[in-house]
Amino acid sequence: xxxxxxxxxxxxxxxxxxxxxxxxxxxxxxxxxxTDNLITxxxxxxxxxxxxxxxxxxxxxxxxxxxxxxxxxxxxxxTLKKTDEDTHFAVIQIAISMNTKSDDYKKxxxxxxxxxxxxxSVIQSTVDNVxxxxxxxxxxxxxxAITKECKEAVKDLFNSDVIYDVSFSKYxxx
Numbered sequence: 729x730x731x732x733x734x735x736x737x738x739x740x741x742x743x744x745x746x747x748x749x750x751x752x753x754x755x756x757x758x759x760x761x762x763t764d765n766l767i768t769x770x771x772x773x774x775x776x777x778x779x780x781x782x783x784x785x786x787x788x789x790x791x792x793x794x795x796x797x798x799x800x801x802x803x804x805x806x807t808l809k810k811t812d813e814d815t816h817f818a819v820i821q822i823a824i825s826m827n828t829k830s831d832d833y834k835k836x837x838x839x840x841x842x843x844x845x846x847x848x849s850v851i852q853s854t855v856d857n858v859x860x861x862x863x864x865x866x867x868x869x870x871x872x873a874i875t876k877e878c879k880e881a882v883k884d885l886f887n888s889d890v891i892y893d894v895s896f897s898k899y900x901x902x
Contacts, residue, residue, distance in 0.1 A: 790827050790892050798838055799823045799897055800848050806859045808867060808901070816864035821898035822855055824882065830890040847886075854881050855894070867901045 800822045808816040824844065826833060837843045844851075855878045859867065862874060879894040 790829070794827060794829045795892060796826045796828050796833075796838075797823055798826060798844055800852060801845075803898060804852050804856060806856050808859070809861060809863045811863045811865070817902055818859055818864075818867055819898060819900040819902075820855070820859065820896050822851065822878075823895045823897045824851070824891060825893035825895070826890055827892045830888065832886075832888040832890040836886065836888070836890050850885065851882055854878075854885050857881070864901050871896075871899065 803819055803821045806818045806820060808818055810816075826836065826844070834840070835843070836847070838845050858878045858881050859874060862870070867874060875895060879891075882894050883891050
């Protein structure tokens with residue numbers, strides 16, 4: 729009698745184990761597939777953003793020795809887009825990284841009369857137009873995106889590969 733009772737208990741545990749295994753298979757595996765798809769899509773987005781950055785730079789990097797950083801002579805105060813009753817400002821100073829190996833470098837060199845020094849007001853105006861589209865909160869939270877947009881605007885302005893990067897040597901939002 730004890731043997732039959734032990735056999736029944738073992739059979740009951742085996743059936744319970746089989747049912748638990750079926751529940752785990754039908755609940756965990758679909759979740760794992762969804763997680764795998766999410767990770768795959770994130771990985772593909774990261775790969776795309778790396779490729780986009782290389783394409784935006786023309787696929788080539790400029791050595792630090794081949795860069796000349798020109799800082800515009802004066803700071804600028806930009807009125808930011810209003811979101812509430814207060815008016816907010818950004819105080820910026822722009823630094824332009826120029827590729828000295830570019831064919832147009834001699835044309836835009838700071839030593840030339842018609843060089844980058846003569847274009848300061850146009851550069852300042854272009855960057856002001858980009859920054860003034862943003863609110864103070866956006867300026868604080870999205871500095872990298874704003875810098876990238878300013879870089880593209882200045883590159884479009886010069887229509888040359890002489891402009892390698894645009895950065896801010898001063899960036900204060902109040």
